[in-house]
Amino acid sequence: MDFELPDEHRMIRDTVREFCVAEIEPIAQEIEDDHRFPAGVFDQLADLDVMGVPVSETYGGLGGDQLMYALVTEELGRVSGSIGLSYAAHVSLASKPIELFGTDEQKERWLRPLAEGEYLGGWALTEPESGSDASNMATAATPEGDGWVLSGTKQFITNASVAGSILVKAVTDPDAGYDGISTFIVDPRADDGFEVTAEWEKMGLNASPTCEIVFDDCYLPAERLLGEEGAGWEQTKKTLEGGRISIAALSTGLAQGAFDHAREYAGEREQFGQPIAEFDAIRDTLVDMHRKIERSRLLTHRAASQYDRGRSVTRESALAKLEASESAREVAEKSVQVLGGYGYTTDFAPQRFYRDAKLMEIGEGTSEIQHLVIGRELGL
Template sequence: MYTEEEERYRFELREFLEQELSPLVEQIEGEELSPKGFIRKLGAKGYLGSMYPKEVGGTGRGIVYDTIVSEEVAYISPVTDTSRSVTSVMAAAPIYHFGTKEQMERYLRPLISGQAVGAIAISEPGTGSDAAGMQTRAERQGDFYIVNGQKHWITNAGIADHITMFAITNPDVHPHQGMSAFVIETNMPGFSVVRNPPVMGLRGVPHSHIRFENMAVPASNLLGKENEGWHVLTDELASERINISSRVLGAARRCYEEAVKHSATREQFGRKIRTFEGISFKIAEMKCDLDAARLLTLRAARMYDQGVRVEKEAAIAKLFTTERGFRIADKALQIHGGIGYWKGSPVEQFFRDIRAYRLGGGTDEIMKFLIQREEYRDFGY
């Protein structure tokens, strides 16, 4: 399934994470410590640049290696990998694919090296899944675009140095033909964080409501061509969904392993609870779901690295992995009983964290819509 080189990479990464990340988990989850410093360490070790060539500061290993990073970081702290991935995948990929040399030097390199934290701003208070319904406007005035609008649920925005942001530049046509992408700096006048709303899971990084008020963005910060932002947006989604799948894989694997350990040591009615089929059959079901999720995620990642169009495969991987990952977390909590509902239990935390991934990057329902659309298209309908 994985090459010897990939397995060595995983082993070395695990050792690094055990030393550098594990001691920080409680502080991050308790919102006492931002993962920003740890992301800097990841960048220094080259763990943020798998998807990008050496010419721009990456390692050129490919997205399969990034899935290994996501899985292993999320095994310890899903929210830390969320912050990492928003920086090095979601915010960075559009800059690499559509940015100028100057934009790559100024914005991409710092993201890959861990010297900057990034975010991607698509969702708005009135538009979530319907990205084409966005209301944020960017009006060209001389050498600047004047941006006005709001974005909501923007992970990392409250700690980001710059943000890959989408806005309507031509309101007279369909948003698919009138949207543009920009890289904005969070120190630009007119940018503000309205609030960082408290959330059920993924605690430790802000999921911000941000506002742009007559924010002057240099025309040189336009990403790609004017009014071609929809292509920039959709191009990023496949890698994002593969990334989310691998993150849930890591978190679900942790829940599964915690359930195996607990059921093998916990005694009730004079025997280990693993001897009850009500428990052991859950373990069997969890293992099947976990392995199937890995295969679907790895299939999409391998195809992506080969340059194959993977919109459908990425959607399949995300839908299955997030749904089954949450089911694994639920079964793990059930196997733990009351102790699984305790705030000090990783299962309790991961149960809350995993649930978020069925929303971000495209909801379950959007994934199903994409999959059926591509299937009918493949059959010629």
């Protein structure tokens, strides 16, 4: 699809690609093995001015669109799923909702440092007892004085241990169902009653922190309410439309990275006197991997482009996320198979892509939820 990309988009993509090859790819396995969040990489991304790609320049962003952001996310995923995941959560979940729903004062206070890369952000929806069923939310915010007191537990929160701000969903009216959910801005560095109680060891993506956080009578002043009281669920649905596009882009990047390693290996590895890429079975496998990646990329770019035109993308974002996430896992698995025994070792990258890709079918709505969303959009 390169020929369809505007020059500015292609320039940003190429700049990020060069940075990824030079600065991230050499350390990708090391930070995963060490379970180390690479703060310095995000400082460098801030220097490249891509920490707020789709955020207005008025508030420190690059002033790009969703398509440009998808391109950046794909390039990061192509070399490191962990960095791509923390980046995507920072932009689409932690930053963009403040631009969409915040006051001018909230944008200046909370959005600007995110967009300029002063620190990363997080977004807290999931709870120990509520995953796909977000209506079963137990975290509550009760009025007190001129503010709110937040109590509850959130689970599987990306970036929570390194974040400078976290958007938290909480029940403000227990009798109103989805209309009783609101969004609050929490400062994990300064707000009393906030605590990171666990940082999970995971199957993959271990250079991106995934945390349990607890709010124990955490007082928030009134100006920390994002948008209107009770608007939290509508905000969530809008946020997830953009978030699913970013996961589709990240998945496409993971698949492309896995394919690149398999293709290179197949061209160099010789068996029976010829490169294994010349055998029908390997060639057909690589072609099938390429086909799935191109299909994922097309669906992702279409969803992003429609988002940028202001159209509803409920079906398109779910379709892109479903296709790209499942393809990422399938392509990464095939990459391991092409490399054979080497693919199963940490000396080679396919095993990392394989482990990282699995989360793409779970986070921001499981594949089963995407089927549900798409079915509803089709009137089924």
